[in-house]
Amino acid sequence: MGAVLATFGTSLALRGLTGASAGISVLGVVLALTLSRVGRGGQDGPRATRLLPLLVTPSVALLASEVADLSRRHRTVGEVLFTAAVSGAVWARRFGPVGTWAGTLATLPFIALLVTPVPPGEGPTSRLNLVAIALIAIGWVTIARHAEARLFAPGPPRRPARREQPTARPVAADRTAPPSAPGVAPPSAPGIARRRRRLPASTRMAVQLAVALGAAFAVGRHVFGEHRSWLVLTAYLVHSGNRGRGDVAYRCAQRLAGAAVGTAAATVVAGRFPAGDDVSIVLIFVLLALGVWLRSASYAYWTACVTGVLALLYGYYGQTGTGLLRERLAAVVLGAAIGLAAAWFVLPVRTGDVLRRRIADLLAALTDYLVVCQTGRARMPRPSRTTPEVMRAALADAHDRLETAFDQLALVAPPLRAHRALTRRPRRHRRPGQAIRPHRYDAVAALLACRPALCALTRELDARGAPPGPVARRDIARARTIVVETRRAMGRxxxxxxRH
Structure with missing residues (x-):
């Protein structure tokens, strides 16, 4: 929020100097807010990756502005270009972390212009203002991130990992595995051929998003007119970060619940503040701060706060009334339905497939981590002896990769937890002695429950600077054998x- 407020203040100064429209301020706030959330994706990579925001965001902001101007003259052409650009950014995920990071950055200006109720202006001056506000937002987000790192420096055991090192070689117990999934038994030839014929997940998600956005534009044009952006925005948001059909359904439910609560609350305060009242601006930032704070608890809180923000923002520009709020709620419902239908029927990505991939990645990282804990060295060309420096460096790198895998698994946990709560019968409704059928979330919960103990083990070994004693090494070896056998069973x- 510090970066957001600083960007807003700087945008006011920019407007005073250049006479830019108020849309520049709204655009800067949205860019700073979204960059603050997604801007960590490239910070651990090489310097070229860290420079992507400076290269991608301003140039794409210009492109998004041109598309917006074209949409006002040739609506169909502009909407097609918007859909192609946003879905193409999702398709870029197939090129690895750098492609994912660049695609995410490329999406932000398009979505920011979609949210802004006031166009940023036309002409060469407005284009320069767009570049300037994008650079301003990037600058303040970077400053805020460095300030955060100084004030809230992460303690051990997570240390900067040397990402440029080659991938570790499998240990002897895993030599039958393919390079992409060490420790997992290789599938049969028909299984491999069938898997190769399937489209990559990024391609399927891009097609889903293109279908959802195209349908949202077509329906919004005839149903919501000038406010069709609400429908398109919802169709995009339920697909952003798509982790399978279950994740899209869960996000739709959260967005509908948050929009309903936010609309009810906004209806109470609608029209209380006249157009141009500065109190509305203060309340907008209060709601944004509250939404950012509560978003980690539930996406529904964020949606409720954003609904209130949009009500105040449109009221500030003279568009008020409960009818407008009800229209936005209807657009959210219809957009969520379009997004869910696209995710469910257009090249669907199954939640079970995503879950198996995340669990396999976690077990692979856990295997490497246990090797370091047992031997004090990674699976790299081994030094002549294990020194405390070698031990701590290998441990920090293995723990960092393990924490990343835990984070990725935790992202798919909420939809599974909600599904288990809805489908599992309450204890009072079960017959005595009735067995409880296992649920997918049970495995996720069991793995996530190991995280505190592994962090404690890392801290202990980091302080020790040497492998544990013989008894502990045997325990770690047994745990590693269980992990490897589990991965092989998943592969089979x-x-x-x-085959079936």
Whole structure:
């Protein structure tokens, strides 16, 4: 929020100097807010990756502005270009972390212009203002991130990892595995051929998003007129960060609940503040701060706060009334339905497939981590002896990759937890002695429950600077054997499923 407020203040100064429209301020706030959330994706990579925001965001902001101007003259052409640009950014995920990072940055200006109720202006001056506000937002977000790192420096055991090192070689127990999934038994040839014929997940998600946005534009043009952006925005948001059909359904439910609560609350205060009242601006930033704070608890809180923000923002520019709020709620409902239908029927990405991939990645990282804990060295060309420096460096790198895998698994946990709560019968409704059928979330919860103990183990070994004693090493070896056998069992199950 510090970066957001600083960007807003700087945009006011820019407007005073250049006479830019108020849309520049709204655009700067949206860019700073979104960059603050997604801007961490490239910070651990090489310097070229860290420079992507400076290269991508201003140039794409110009492109998004041109598309917006074209949409006002040739609506269909502009909407097609918007859909192609946003879905193409999702398709870029297939090129690895750099492609994902660049695609995410490229999406932000398009979405920011979609949210802004006031166009940023036309002409060469407005184009320069767009570049300037994008650079201003990037600058303040970067400053805020460095300030955060100084004030809230992460403690051990997570240390900067040397990402440029080659991938570790499998240990002897894993030599039968393919390079992409060490420790997992290779599937049969028909299974491999069938898997190769399937489109990559990024391609399927891009097609889903293109269909959802195209349908949202077509429906919004005839149903909501000038406010069709609400429908398009919802169709995009339920697909952003798509982690399977279950995740899209869960996000739709959260967005509908948040929009309903936010609309009810905004209806109470609608029209209380006249157009141009500065109190509305203060309340907008209060709601943004509240939404950012509560978003980690539930996306529904963020949606409710954003609904209030939009009500105050449109009221500030003279567009008020409960009818407008009800229209926005209807657009959210219809946009969520379009997004859910696209995710469910257009090249669907199954939640089970995403979950198996995340669990396999976590088990692979856990195997590497246990090797370091047991031997004090990574699976790299081994030094002549294990020194405390070698031990701590290998431990920090392995723990960092393990924490990343835990974070990725935790992202798919909420939809599974909600599904288990809805489908599992309450204890009072079960017959005595009735067995409880296992649920997918049970495995996720069991793995996530190991995280505190592994962090404690890392801290202990980091302080020790040497491998544990013989008894502890035997315990770690047994745990590693169980992990490897679990990965092989998952590989055999996946191969059997591919054959059938």
């Amino acid at each position: 199950a996946a191969a059997a499923a591919a």
